[in-house]
């Protein structure tokens with residue numbers, strides 16, 4: 001995270017030449033370039049580590065106190081069980097240790113500092129919302145970064161498959177405040193949504209996504225008749241036929257609470273305005289709704305929990321949410337998938353992360 005790159009050649013006049021220089025670096029000469037600027041096949045505005053162990057000292061870059069010095073490798077462990085150079089202090093450190101020891105997921109300060117409440121919320125979600133067998137299969141979520149730039153109401157979290165991470169706001173977004181119930185549910189929903197993206201990539205196929213969308217989401221008008229072979233097919237990024245209507249629903253002058261609860265949405269399992277953006281977001285949000293229902297039924301969301309699953313747009317860029325629109329058929333499908341996976345031992349236990 002804090003490694004400084006060797007400087008680019010002085011004649012690197014343009015961005016492409018500069019990029020090409022970094023993409024030619026291969027510190028441990030294993031044939032795997034150290035850096036890439038490609039994300040999902042497109043040129044990104046930031047370079048990503050491409051070789052998980054650039055200096056070849058046997059410790060993954062993230063866990064390596066100096067990822068580009070082979071003489072510096074394993075860090076000693078802090079009292080919470082996390083490599084010392086990544087250990088958080090205080091209450092955040094306690095939850096960081098629990099997340100790492102129980103789930104092999106490491107919370108790391110990035111451009112912001114983690115607050116205890118977000119990590120505690122993720123712990124509740126992982127402990128009670130997602131069965132162990134499924135958690136173990138979410139191999140594309142190993143790190144939780146605190147990012148500057150997330151806000152507490154719209155752009156709450158993100159999934160970064162390339163670096164096997166989820167990001168969430170930190171002190172800049174939440175300050176040192178405890179979460180009230182509404183905030184806790186919003187953050188929990190966002191984590192569940194990002195895990196939904198991971199669940200898709202880690203455990204499903206592109207054709208299964210197509211089948212779900214047409215069976216439970218009325219996506220057939222937006223999709224091609226035949227399933228795509230890749231999750232990243234452009235057809236999977238078209239918006240839902242109800243997109244405009246969904247936008248209106250949150251801004252109607254009539255009773256908006258009633259409008260966002262109509263059976264129309266339920267028939268397509270449209271649990272939020274955002275879910276109409278594309279098939280991926282529809283799936284991630286339906287997944288999140290299913291997980292939140294499981295948590296509610298287990299008493300983890302307090303009294304009258306269904307009421308907490310509804311939110312009207314808070315400002316012009318906001319969108320409505322009504323997780324009660326989850327279709328019972330989608331829920332049944334999800335429960336079957338979640339509970340069918342036997343509680344295997346996690347392939348991402350802390351032991352393995354040390355390598």
Ligand SMILES: [Zn+2]
Pocket residue numbers: 193194197280281284
């Ligand atoms: Zn999403």
